[in-house]
Amino acid sequence: xxxxxxxxxxxxxxxxxxxxxxxxxxxxxxxxxxxxxxxxxxxxxxxxxxxxxxxxxxxxxxxxxxxxxxxxxxxxxxxxxxxxxxxxxxxxxxxxxxxxxxxxxxxxxxxxxxxxxxxxxxxxxxxxxxxxxxxxxxxxxxxxxxxxxxxxxxxxxxxxxxxxxxxxxxxxxxxxxxxxxxxxxxxxxxxxxxxxxxxxxxxxxxxxxxxxxxxxxxxxxxxxxxxxxxxxxxxxxxxxxxxxxxxxxxxxxxxxxxxxxxxxxxxxxxxxxxxxxxxxxxxxxxxxxxxxxxxxxxxxxxxxxxxxxxxxxxxxxxxxxxxxxxxxxxxxxxxxxxxxxxxxxxxxxxxxxxxxxxxxxxxxxxxxxxxxxxxxxxxxxxxxxxxxxxxxxxxxxxxxxxxxxxxxxxxxxxxxxxxxxxxxxxxxxxxxxxxxxxxxxxxxxxxxxxxxxxxxxxxxxxxxxxxxxxxxxxxxxxxxxxxxx
Amino acid sequence: xxxxxxxxxxxxxxxxxxxxxxxxxxxxxxxxxxxxxxxxxxxxxxxxxxxxxxxxxxxxxxxxxxxxxxxxxxxxxxxxxxxxxxxxxxxxx
Numbered sequence: 001x002x003x004x005x006x007x008x009x010x011x012x013x014x015x016x017x018x019x020x021x022x023x024x025x026x027x028x029x030x031x032x033x034x035x036x037x038x039x040x041x042x043x044x045x046x047x048x049x050x051x052x053x054x055x056x057x058x059x060x061x062x063x064x065x066x067x068x069x070x071x072x073x074x075x076x077x078x079x080x081x082x083x084x085x086x087x088x089x090x091x092x093x094x095x096x097x098x099x100x101x102x103x104x105x106x107x108x109x110x111x112x113x114x115x116x117x118x119x120x121x122x123x124x125x126x127x128x129x130x131x132x133x134x135x136x137x138x139x140x141x142x143x144x145x146x147x148x149x150x151x152x153x154x155x156x157x158x159x160x161x162x163x164x165x166x167x168x169x170x171x172x173x174x175x176x177x178x179x180x181x182x183x184x185x186x187x188x189x190x191x192x193x194x195x196x197x198x199x200x201x202x203x204x205x206x207x208x209x210x211x212x213x214x215x216x217x218x219x220x221x222x223x224x225x226x227x228x229x230x231x232x233x234x235x236x237x238x239x240x241x242x243x244x245x246x247x248x249x250x251x252x253x254x255x256x257x258x259x260x261x262x263x264x265x266x267x268x269x270x271x272x273x274x275x276x277x278x279x280x281x282x283x284x285x286x287x288x289x290x291x292x293x294x295x296x297x298x299x300x301x302x303x304x305x306x307x308x309x310x311x312x313x314x315x316x317x318x319x320x321x322x323x324x325x326x327x328x329x330x331x332x333x334x335x336x337x338x339x340x341x342x343x344x345x346x347x348x349x350x351x352x353x354x355x356x357x358x359x360x361x362x363x364x365x366x367x368x369x370x371x372x373x374x375x376x377x378x379x380x381x382x383x384x385x386x387x388x389x390x391x392x393x394x395x396x397x398x399x400x401x402x403x404x405x406x407x408x409x410x411x412x413x414x415x416x417x418x419x420x421x422x423x424x425x426x427x428x429x430x431x432x433x434x435x436x437x438x439x440x441x442x443x444x445x446x447x448x449x450x451x452x453x454x455x456x457x458x459x460x461x462x463x464x465x466x467x468x469x470x471x472x473x474x475x476x477x478x479x480x481x482x483x484x485x
Numbered sequence: 486x487x488x489x490x491x492x493x494x495x496x497x498x499x500x501x502x503x504x505x506x507x508x509x510x511x512x513x514x515x516x517x518x519x520x521x522x523x524x525x526x527x528x529x530x531x532x533x534x535x536x537x538x539x540x541x542x543x544x545x546x547x548x549x550x551x552x553x554x555x556x557x558x559x560x561x562x563x564x565x566x567x568x569x570x571x572x573x574x575x576x577x578x
Contacts, residue, residue, distance in 0.1 A: 099559050192538045206537050232551070235544055236537075306524035309517065317498060324499070326571050331564035335574050343501035355500060356513055360521075362498040363489065363514065373521070378534030380524055385535060417513055418520045434538020458539065 001027045003162030004481050007071050007219045010165060014060055014070045021060065021070030025053035025114050028072045032117060032163045038139045040148075040157040042077045044117035045084055052114040059112050067222055067249040069112030074158050074167040077118035078125055079105050079210070080199035088201045089133040090123045092323050092330045092349035102199025103231050104168055104210050111226045119167055120154030123351045124320065125175055125203045127151050128423040131414055132353045139410070140183060141482040142448055146407040149179030155213045156183035162481060166214035166223050170200060172207045173308050174403075174427025177439040180213050181402035181451025184441045186468065186478055187213040188220045191459050192434035193238035195224070196231035204315035205236070207308075207431050216478050217440065217468030221248045224461065244462045253469040260467060262286055263296035263395035268426055274405045275450040278443035282452045283399055285471060296395060298387040303380040304429040305421055309357075310364045310377035311432070316354075317361030323349060356417060385433040392457045397467060401426050402439040402451035430455045438464045441477040449480075489514055 001019060002009070013019055019027075032044045049072065056070035080086045080098030087093045101109065109115070122132040130138040130153025138153040140146040141161040148157040152169030156179035159167050169176040171189035180187030188211045195210040202208065212223040225248040230239040244254075264283060269276065283293055325331040325345025332348050335341035350358070364373035391398065404425060413420040430437040435458060439451040456464045472478050491511040495502050502510060556569055565572035 096562055099561070232546060238539065239544075300527070303524050303527050306521040309521055321499070325564060326573055328562040338573050338576050341574055342499045346499055347501045355502075355510065356517070358498050358500065359494050359510060359514055360517055362494050363518065366494070366497060372525070375534050376524060376529060378536055379529035379532040380527060382532055382535035383529065385538065418516050421520070432538070
């Protein structure tokens with residue numbers, strides 16, 4: 001069995017009887033155990049996975065299988081899974097067993113996918129290096145001395161090391177795209193509202209969006225096809241109908257239709273030192289297949305990080321007020337009073353970065369600062385979105401770097417939160433604007449993967465995924481994997 | 486930058502930090518807010534705030550029962566319960 005095979009390749013082998021889902025699942029469970037040093041998983045659910053695999057094999061025999069039936073995958077530990085712990089990598093939820101499945105989990109289960117385990121992450125998805133986990137940092141499979149990126153670092157490392165073909169993730173300011181770039185895998189953050197947030201532990205509700213990290217644009221499209229779409233349990237989940245996406249499982253991603261007009265935002269390339277020649281090569285590829293290139297400007301890019309840390313902090317401070325030690329989650333020992341119970345449960349249950357974000361948000365929302373910070377950030381958010389909408393009047397897609405550099409050494413930025421926040425400079429703007437964005441591997445710098453980011457107009461996942469698939473048909477960066485095998 | 490009253494913020498956020506933790510949090514917060522204050526130089530006069538990336542009306546659903554509450558199931562993860570109630574330290578003496 002090839003640990004680096006695509007979903008489609010595994011699905012074909014399952015159908016022709018080369019191996020069963022039980023055999024494939026056991027193979028990946030064993031690999032997850034053998035690579036425990038990467039710390040990509042918070043838990044591996046062998047029993048549950050094998051039971052799901054047996055059910056999948058029955059469906060394969062009965063001829064009722066979908067394109068995902070019997071395919072092992074991992075869920076970021078922010079997605080609620082009934083019956084197993086959903087910790088969000090926090091002491092606060094260390095023993096929390098969700099009473100229901102997230103919509104993403106429910107839909108993938110219904111398709112017959114097999115959940116191997118829950119992937120490690122930054123606590124409550126707050127981080128860019130996966131060093132903020134209650135369960136310790138995840139290591140980058142390309143260099144175990146370096147970070148995998150974050151916050152979906154466990155998902156990225158698991159896919160990169162061949163521990164699963166695909167993994168779910170969430171992206172609030174870059175948490176799918178940046179770890180995809182750092183680990184040399186493909187990752188998509190769909191349009192805000194494309195995927196239901198029901199059962200996805202909330203960080204910043206106007207930004208959070210579920211998506212996938214996988215081996216190729218084709219695999220991302222397939223996974224997304226089974227999860228996207230309206231959900232009566234999330235009123236912010238869009239009712240947008242996408243016939244193309246509905247047909248992906250049957251027809252594949254398809255060919256890029258016509259030559260795209262591709263925008264290169266000058267603000268993203270101005271100071272880029274690492275990997276700019278690799279991005280030029282990607283742009284050159286698109287030109288060679290009939291696309292046109294044009295420089296565009298997104299003049300409010302520099303406001304994105306400040307605006308984001310106000311908005312995300314404000315929403316986080318509100319969302320995380322639910323952790324009070326009363327109804328679920330961690331409770332301190334021997335509380336002397338109700339106030340003491342609230343305060344000590346929260347102080348002992350949350351890690352340092354989560355407290356920093358809560359305090360930043362509390363500051364921005366407090367009397368006297370609300371207009372100067374929160375409202376100001378929201379005005380900038382509109383200007384940032386307007387930059388994109390104006391650019392999309394003349395181009396169909398934007399091509400940009402995913403991250404300013406390659407994966408950095410463990411511990412390098414942990415004592416400097418502001419330097420850590422700068423890692424998200426190229427991913428945050430699309431998050432604030434609610435746009436779909438994808439990262440694809442496009443080469444190496446000193447042996448470490450580099451990602452190219454494609455950003456499209458709202459609900460233009462088709463453009464991104466067809467462009468990504470076209471690129472991956474002619475290049476092989478996405479098939480490279482770390483030597484450790 | 487305006488001054489940051491860290492003890493007040495901790496009270497608002499229901500966080501109990503020791504003095505040394507408060508000092509460290511204050512130092513971090515001062516650097517974070519200084520970085521954020523770079524946005525103050527940008528002109529946003531006359532710009533409507535954007536609260537949500539996909540602006541549309543909130544949908545209403547038919548007013549019919551669609552969910553059932555299984556209290557015992559939901560309370561299984563609670564730190565302390567009795568007779569279906571959540572237990573907390575005595576509030577009224």
